[in-house]
Amino acid sequence: MPYESGPQSAGSAEPRTRTVILGVAASDSHVVANHLIAHALRAQGFHVVNLGTCTTVGEFAEAHAEHPWAEAVIIGSLNGHAYEDLQELPEARRAGQLACPVIVGGNLSVGSHKDSNDIERLKGLGVDVVLFDPEELPATLDRLRTPVAEPLPVAS
Amino acid sequence: MPYESGPQSAGSAEPRTRTVILGVAASDSHVVANHLIAHALRAQGFHVVNLGTCTTVGEFAEAHAEHPWAEAVIIGSLNGHAYEDLQELPEARRAGQLACPVIVGGNLSVGSHKDSNDIERLKGLGVDVVLFDPEELPATLDRLRTPVAEPLPVAS
Amino acid sequence: MSHQPDSERTALPPVGEGPGVAAQAVAPLPSLAESVAYVRELGKPTAAEVLGEARARGRVALQPRCGVGSHVQMTTLLQDLERHGNPDILSLTIDSHTRLKRFDKAEAALRRNPADLNGYPLVTHGWQRGRQLNESVGVPLEIRHGSPDARLLFETAVASGITSFEGGGISYNLPYSKAVPLSESLAAWRDVDRRCGELAELGLVIDRELFGTLTAVLVPPSISLAISVLEAVAAAREGVRCISVAYPQGGHCEQDVAALRTVPELAARYLPEGTEVHAVLHEYMGPFPKDRGDAEDLILYGALVARLGGATKLITKTYQEAYGIPDTRANIDGLVLAARANSPLLSCLRLDEDRIAEEREWILREVAEIVEPVLAAPELLPAIVESFASGRLDIPFSASRYALSEVIPRRAPDGAIRYQATGGLPLSDTLKRRNEQALATGGGEELGEMVRGLTADINYFLTAFDTPGAPR
């Protein structure tokens, strides 16, 4: 059943395997890239806790509480609502939740004419890395591994 | 031979038949409308002296000298050069030639965006009537028949 | 014209977390009868009438997707599209907060920056504004959304005098939400369909478009059509009289044409007589090419497939599809280009009819094997729920936990979409073998390998333009 990817399968992972938490933003049901990214990371040896579509910041925080050794939370957003759907991120971070790098990728604003503001305002919410090409994920995860003492600083 | 329409056939017309002189402007070779207009006027009983394509003002003047009883000179222009091709009209008129109404019709300027200036500047050259729809020719000829004592006034 | 209150209105089960709208803006919903009278007075045809007329004239009706957050901008958008794009029907595409009944989020976004919304939050704006939109254009409107529970949205749409409504208990659940049980969405949509039945009795036929497009990417035709058949049967039982069966262009010409041409046959087999059924093509719903020329090739291709497949309606795409919600100009250009396929000058175009006939038979058999066990069950909706739980019904790439997604589609070398794995679908060995033979992918079973192959199949139209001649 290659597409099974529920959070159920996550709890038992041992800290030795590199673990990431994956999901799609809260109002977003675009799932195809999510499936493919999960497969690709698994093929690279990662343990992927895939929360699937329509995942709120709260659900990401819960999953991270269950897998505190997760290297990163990776959030896809395709429907243009990334900024909308991550409104609760600063509060969660302030509350000490999600104390690991947050990576966001996909199609990050509404409309066909994008500008860098899309990225800046996400960073303003506390997103650490914005990516577009999923192929950059493994290298990015390697780079982020350089241990950080405390939660990454949150801008704004 | 329904399309024969050379000036050769013109000389012998008797004043009793209503006569018009037809042709296409000097730089213009578009002939299809010319053929159809000639046929249509003939079907209505007119004697049509058809000078065909590429007819200079001088040739129209000659034909009129041969058929002084012609009711009108009817000039088609499709290629956009009407104004160009009628540059000699004022001089011909001043010289007393073409002392009958001059009707011009077709596509009267270059380009796809027309304005009324196209008509005005032709009238400025001494064109009496500007038409677009050949179906209006018979009624126009009837109207112009109301005898005029002297050549129509030439503007500008 | 009667404005009497409609006692049944209160019989509708309470809906979700409520509208969450700016209270001063939204009046209580009018009665059904008042809404029916309003539609009559509107002086425009209903969507069902437009579809009937298009079919009678042998042309494909055209409809763009369109929806923006702001009411003023939505009005302008509809008017611009109508004036310059000459559509037969216009859409109100609803934002994805409203779809998931996150009305408070929709309202917050509307207050903060309406441009951040990916659609028009009709419930939040309210039915009076819906009527304003309706009155601003001459063609009928359809609501396009993706709500597992669309009851409040539907009531608001009807009150707005909108005569076409997309969705279904399966097709607007599995692709659009993660954790809504099918039993809930099926029940919610049964209510919507029942309302359509009531409206039909009041003399207003609502066109109900079923979202056979599903998750849009590599959808095997027989899965799309099977689920539409099940939703159509359910809808017809509740009194729905006009059904549009939407099918997503998959990209293989003969397969898509054959799929569209099965719709009348499926209607004749499975639906009560007198149900009006239209085939609708959704222009390619997978990843679109980024190059404008390539995207326009795909748009025209889709429109020709709609015509040659005998679709009544086409939902158009734009050359900005790969980038984001299109601007008005691109949306108009998409309509204008698709309109070329309706040209009377193209009546000389033919297709490989033998190939199509073969494909059509194959699809009809697959659909029959999938739906007939479910239709044979004593109760339809529970049978659907159970079948999905066991995998006897399934869709690829489900966004929801309530489908197993054990089905794996792949493209055959000729570009047609086939089953690599049929999961729990009750397909006969004959049909399984035909799929296997068609694919003959070889290739490793290894995960990385499989993902690469699948990705290439998904991204078919990103590379189809690199070589001249056939896509493959």
Added chain:
Amino acid sequence: MSHQPDSERTALPPVGEGPGVAAQAVAPLPSLAESVAYVRELGKPTAAEVLGEARARGRVALQPRCGVGSHVQMTTLLQDLERHGNPDILSLTIDSHTRLKRFDKAEAALRRNPADLNGYPLVTHGWQRGRQLNESVGVPLEIRHGSPDARLLFETAVASGITSFEGGGISYNLPYSKAVPLSESLAAWRDVDRRCGELAELGLVIDRELFGTLTAVLVPPSISLAISVLEAVAAAREGVRCISVAYPQGGHCEQDVAALRTVPELAARYLPEGTEVHAVLHEYMGPFPKDRGDAEDLILYGALVARLGGATKLITKTYQEAYGIPDTRANIDGLVLAARANSPLLSCLRLDEDRIAEEREWILREVAEIVEPVLAAPELLPAIVESFASGRLDIPFSASRYALSEVIPRRAPDGAIRYQATGGLPLSDTLKRRNEQALATGGGEELGEMVRGLTADINYFLTAFDTPGAPR
């Protein structure tokens, strides 16, 4: 690279009333060898190379018509078309004063108001400006004009490094002038073709496009093709190596496709081996519909006919065709729309091949019966002159006195162009009967009646859009 003077240059007979250009602007023509070297250094493919490449890749090369009076505006026009319309070849359409060697008029108009000119007066601007234009874009240029005597224009074009030149002793006389004897135009074009032969020996193959479009309106395919065959044979004898046979879209799908597909067969039958021959479709050359959508339907239809007929090149039209010389935007839109027909996604489209095969045989027989008596004569050019004088060669709607125009074309009920009267054409009774049967117009012989019928046939595409389905 040699700049040696070319002694043959003075052997060319003196041309017309001379250039009449602003003397300071135009330098004496460079030698042929210098021009050949210039083309090599230009760093762009020749037109013949572009055509060869298009044929090899199985796509239709696209080319717009374009020409304005002003040099600066012409430069901008070419650059805009290249940047946004992605053509394979660009045109310099020449004004109609220059075509008729009225160089003084062209110069006067240029001084007074260049916008009054319906094309670019290359001779007046001079070859140095021609080179500037050539250098301003990356694709090769073709001169399109309509000159019975194009010798000075050709010399100027070659000096400008332009590698494609349209016209022929018949096709650029009869539709374009009233009183130029065919013997004169044939002699002038023999000189042009001979120069092409010399250039080929110097290593530069000029693409010579023959204007089979003729008077464009209701041209029976066999007349267009027969005259191209005669011009092609004459050109090949003078050493022309690359010939484009232009055929005007008549409007009947299978007839047009069949006509295009006869070109390779005609080349094999009548031309020396090693002559490269391309079929070129001119998008519908008769009266264009005024409605933009209708015009665009016709543009796309033409482009599809080109593809399905296997044309190497398509000359595009615009939705402004019915109004006047198009603006740049419309010209770009015409190119972009036609480009859709090259889409690799449309490889599934088929036509009625039986119908096409039948039509093709018919056309080949008609062409054979028209050209073979002429080709059998001891001397080709005088035989052509005599045949036109006697009506054994003829064209409908001649602008010139030197064709009898006893041929009357009409549309059959299916829209195909047939002979109502074959005049003096030496067609066999079999073929005459087939034409009669196809037409079966009935209708009065009376003049008014005939003119009405003919007008309707001419205006075919002004009404083809009123009814859905086939044009008729």
